[in-house]
Every structure is written in C-alpha cells, then in structure tokens.
Amino acid sequence: MSATRYLEIAERLSAELAECARGTRVASEAEIARRFGVGRVAARAAVQELERRFVVRRTQGSGTFVNRRIDYVISRSVPPSWSATIAAAGATPRALVKSVRPRTSPR
Template structure:
C-alpha cells in the first residue's frame, strides 16, 4: 500500500495516537527520526502527513500534539450562533472583539439587508476560539438601529445572537448561506495563525428574524479547516434532528 517510508511511519503513528485525548504531546520530528532510524526529512514528512489528516497539530517551539476537529453544523434549523453551535458540539467557545465601529452602510450590505445605503451600521470584527485555538475570524454587519449600544453590550455578553435576542428583540435565523473552501490569503492566515495557503472555509450568511422574516444581520467568516469540520445541512422532508443522510459514517 503505502510504499513510501514516511507513509508507513505515519500509519504506525496514526494507529498509536488514535485513542489519545486531544492535546496529548506526541513524538516530534527528532524523536521520530531516532525511533524509526530515518533522516529528519523523512520523519518530518511523516508528521506532516498526520497534520494533513487533521490528526496532530504542531507549534514551533512547543511540539506536536494530538488534535481533534470540532463539528460546526450549519443548518437552517439552528441559530447562527458560533458559541451555541460549538457548545452543542462539545467544545469551549470564546470570542474576542477585534473592532466594532459605526460606519455608513455600504451599498452591497444595504442591498442584502433591505436597508438604506449610508444609514448607520455596526461593522463588527471578531475572532473566535475553540479550546483556546483561533478558529474563526470575520465580520458582522448589524444595523445600528437594531442595537444602538452594541460595543457596550458586547462587553457584557459575548454572544451576538444573545444580544440580538435580548436587546434587539429579534430571533436570528439563517436565511441564506454560502460556504466554500479556499486557500488562506495573507490577512486570513495572520488572523487565524496558520500558514499561507492553509485550507479555510469561507461562510457567508444572511440572517433574518425568525418571526417577522425581516433581514437582521450579515456575516462573513473565515474558519480554519484543521480545527473545525464544517458540516452543511439543508433539508425539508425530515425532522428536527441533525442525523446524517448517508448510509455509513464519514470516516472514509
């Protein structure tokens, strides 16, 4: 099968670390090279193979650690809330506000939100973490009229979804979503602390009020593919559960 030496090493290591809890330190390049009697380059290739398969995460100066991907389920049936979605998946979410400024609404945003171009809108830029890893970064556009004191509210509550419910008196629901996988550009790579060209998701979402159907806010998020497994679901026949369509688990 795996004729290359580094693949065989990777396969052995993959089996070994399969059961370990996330965050466990594992052999680094030098240790692997010594243990399997290969050059450092071959050992490096093996560890990088594991990294490509999302099995380990590597940090310069620190070491190599077992990893896990948290499911981020996008569905019209669940609120467009990062914290809620991640908590439901069993992770510990955290969001940090990078900037929140009141600007005149750009034409493109106004068009999507059915609002007046140039009217006041919050441009909120945030970085979100799962288990202390910068996993998502992006921009939210919230009409200032909905939540006049958004910066103050964000100092008290992290969740934009919650603020909109409590102060804005709306129930955000996904109205239209567009997701695709890209290679990280420079700004995105910097913000998410990954290499240039690493795989990232781009998720754009228009959210409406569940009761009135009126557009509420617009989102554009970049998400690290190695930390988050984005799962996209759309459906109209079956029930409320998030069970899979397919006939076998996604473990290929």
C-alpha cells in the same frame, strides 16, 4: 528508504494517537526519526502528513499536539451554533475580535 516510508510512519502514529486525549504532546521529529530508524526528513514528512489529516496541530515554539477534527453539522433538528459544536467536541469556544467600527443606524 522507500518513497512511501513516511506514509507508513504516519499511519502507525495516527493509530497510536487515536488513543490519546486531545492536546497530548506528540514526540519530536528527532524522537520519531530515532524510533523508526529514518532520517529527520522522513519524520518531518510524516508529521506534516498528520497535520494535513488534522490528526495533530503544530504550534511554533510549543510543539506538536494531538488534534481532533470537529465536524460542523447543520440539520433540521440541530440549529447551527459554532459555540455549541466546539463545546460538544470537548474544546473551549473562543473568538477574537479583530476590529470594531461604530456605525450609525439607517433611518
């Protein structure tokens, strides 16, 4: 096997996944290995490469899913809004409050 075979697999998968909707489940590493006739290590490396490129996101215990990169644009004509940017990309904006500490107002 060529040392760059996983990159060839990543390129083919990336082209195929570009046609899929965000959130579509991606084949497992074992299925990718069988399909391309490579070992599981090469299939894992290909999926990891796609994750580095933000083509997929992996969720432990759930699987691998098609992802879309979201560019946060700030310009004179577009006011900065994280929520609006996320919604425009077709995702659901959400935030998690980690902690709250009451403070007194300065005089």
